[in-house]
Amino acid sequence: MSPRPRRNQQQPNLQEAIKETAWRQIAETGAPALSLRAIARELGITAPAIYNYFPDRDALVTALIIDAYTSFGDAQFLARDSVPAADVVGRLRATGRSYRQWALDYPQRYQLIFGTPLAGYAAPFEQTFPSAARALGAIVSVVEAVRAAGRLRAESFPQVMPGYEQAFGMWKNYGGEAETISLSVAVLIWARVHGLVSVEIAGNIPPFGVNGDALYEYEIDALIREFVQGENHV
Amino acid sequence: MSPRPRRNQQQPNLQEAIKETAWRQIAETGAPALSLRAIARELGITAPAIYNYFPDRDALVTALIIDAYTSFGDAQFLARDSVPAADVVGRLRATGRSYRQWALDYPQRYQLIFGTPLAGYAAPFEQTFPSAARALGAIVSVVEAVRAAGRLRAESFPQVMPGYEQAFGMWKNYGGEAETISLSVAVLIWARVHGLVSVEIAGNIPPFGVNGDALYEYEIDALIREFVQGENHV
DNA sequence: TGTACATCAGTGAACGCGCGTTCACTGATGTAC
DNA sequence: TGTACATCAGTGAACGCGCGTTCACTGATGTAC
Numbered sequence: 001m002s003p004r005p006r007r008n009q010q011q012p013n014l015q016e017a018i019k020e021t022a023w024r025q026i027a028e029t030g031a032p033a034l035s036l037r038a039i040a041r042e043l044g045i046t047a048p049a050i051y052n053y054f055p056d057r058d059a060l061v062t063a064l065i066i067d068a069y070t071s072f073g074d075a076q077f078l079a080r081d082s083v084p085a086a087d088v089v090g091r092l093r094a095t096g097r098s099y100r101q102w103a104l105d106y107p108q109r110y111q112l113i114f115g116t117p118l119a120g121y122a123a124p125f126e127q128t129f130p131s132a133a134r135a136l137g138a139i140v141s142v143v144e145a146v147r148a149a150g151r152l153r154a155e156s157f158p159q160v161m162p163g164y165e166q167a168f169g170m171w172k173n174y175g176g177e178a179e180t181i182s183l184s185v186a187v188l189i190w191a192r193v194h195g196l197v198s199v200e201i202a203g204n205i206p207p208f209g210v211n212g213d214a215l216y217e218y219e220i221d222a223l224i225r226e227f228v229q230g231e232n233h234v
Numbered sequence: 235m236s237p238r239p240r241r242n243q244q245q246p247n248l249q250e251a252i253k254e255t256a257w258r259q260i261a262e263t264g265a266p267a268l269s270l271r272a273i274a275r276e277l278g279i280t281a282p283a284i285y286n287y288f289p290d291r292d293a294l295v296t297a298l299i300i301d302a303y304t305s306f307g308d309a310q311f312l313a314r315d316s317v318p319a320a321d322v323v324g325r326l327r328a329t330g331r332s333y334r335q336w337a338l339d340y341p342q343r344y345q346l347i348f349g350t351p352l353a354g355y356a357a358p359f360e361q362t363f364p365s366a367a368r369a370l371g372a373i374v375s376v377v378e379a380v381r382a383a384g385r386l387r388a389e390s391f392p393q394v395m396p397g398y399e400q401a402f403g404m405w406k407n408y409g410g411e412a413e414t415i416s417l418s419v420a421v422l423i424w425a426r427v428h429g430l431v432s433v434e435i436a437g438n439i440p441p442f443g444v445n446g447d448a449l450y451e452y453e454i455d456a457l458i459r460e461f462v463q464g465e466n467h468v
Numbered sequence: 469t470g471t472a473c474a475t476c477a478g479t480g481a482a483c484g485c486g487c488g489t490t491c492a493c494t495g496a497t498g499t500a501c
Numbered sequence: 502t503g504t505a506c507a508t509c510a511g512t513g514a515a516c517g518c519g520c521g522t523t524c525a526c527t528g529a530t531g532t533a534c
Contacts, residue, residue: 014477030353032266037520048522049478057521115350117437119264158448188430188449195429196422203351214392215422222460248510271487282489283511291488 015053017043027108031118061121066131068109073135075102080138088145089228095142096193096220103197130174137175140186144178146228153229154185189223249287261342265352295355300365302343307369309336314372322379323462329376330427330454337431364408371409374420378412380462387463388419423457
């Protein structure tokens with residue numbers, strides 16, 4: 001009962017080809033306009049063939065979202081782990097930089113997971129949550145490391161919101177252990193970083209271009225100045 | 235040649251009724267799914283009747299965007315002007331609070347103007363720019379007032395990006411006079427505020443609820459701490 | 469090596485749907501005399 | 502006050518389109534003997 005060899009020579013991995021084509025279309029016409037028939041057309045197959053790989057359109061979207069979170073999380077952890085664990089500030093900086101870089105590299109993916117939700121599509125929570133929690137867990141882990149090193153300055157930071165206690169409980173299963181205060185601070189850091197990045201990506205104002213680098217670095221410095229105490233230049 | 239009285243008793247102002255219905259539909263099914271036929275159905279008229287008020291679907295969307303910017307700008311200036319001009323910090327605080335409040339009051343409007351752009355729709359720049367510049371000009375004017383009072387702390391702030399010089403030139407026609415540095419700082423402030431608000435609105439994480447107030451106040455305090463010097467409590 | 473058979477990825481026709489937009493029209497409303 | 506006329510907001514039918522999804526099918530591929 002060995003697995004059957006591929007039959008289609010042109011598209012050895014149709015499942016992947018479908019997703020790649022979907023991303024290209026999302027980049028061109030936006031996620032809401034994603035169309036199975038258009039994907040099939042571009043791939044030179046007929047639309048029903050897609051149903052051999054995804055039960056329906058929503059399942060394809062879900063797969064795209066999970067892939068995006070996974071790719072994003074990979075980039076986050078790769079950046080974090082490129083700096084020695086002892087250098088907590090360096091890790092915070094690297095993770096923050098990586099956040100923007102990934103968003104600039106894959107703006108469509110970024111918009112799909114963090115932008116306006118798709119109309120008529122509700123992401124199945126149980127399916128997407130693990131990859132989402134893992135991805136956002138990188139920043140949490142870095143903040144937690146700052147706290148564990150006794151260098152988190154958050155005395156005046158507002159208490160985490162009650163509604164988050166439950167989410168935080170689930171978080172621990174996928175995103176790793178962290179004190180509540182670390183999660184709270186991470187939410188604010190995430191919001192700041194997301195703000196700059198989404199403004200830069202959305203295209204509602206002129207692109208930041210190279211100078212976006214300087215603005216972004218300034219913002220990361222401001223975050224470190226505000227939330228980290230002790231020698232900040234390693 | 236006096237204007238003709240209304241003929242339709244049920245809908246004395248159909249143009250407005252169309253826009254209101256459009257907003258309701260955007261709230262329910264998202265802006266990309268906005269449909270003239272669905273609007274007509276809800277209003278009890280036929281779809282072609284809409285063409286007496288808007289030349290096509292895009293024109294309706296443009297009108298909605300302009301209305302949203304206008305409403306947003308009104309709220310911004312109302313908040314700003316509720317504080318005496320001499321109290322520059324109070325004005326910054328009031329404008330910042332108003333930003334979030336308007337977004338929470340009208341999340342669909344907020345998403346339409348600041349969220350992911352609509353696929354296949356390109357806002358006609360000349361039509362939307364004035365209301366957009368005016369609306370965002372409120373924050374700029376407040377930062378400029380801080381600067382004019384000699385209290386803007388922005389020595390280490392990165393220079394404004396070259397691509398913005400042109401945009402800034404146009405800005406002055408609609409958003410008012412301001413030094414380049416004030417615009418630069420305003421962009422960052424806007425990005426921070428937008429980050430928190432869009433995270434809160436998008437629904438990708440649990441809602442902040444009442445505790446969002448505390449987090450938002452913290453963020454405004456942080457901005458004032460960072461960018462304003464002198465006695466900050468008036 | 470050769471033949472009969474099972475698998476199953478992809479096809480092509482068809483379904484019902486909602487969409488934006490056009491067009492000739494109608495009939496109530498208002499105006500001119 | 503009464504009548505003929507002009508206006509024009511809204512109608513209803515129709516267009517061509519693309520969509521997601523179903524279904525019976527086909528025919529190349531692989532397997533068993």
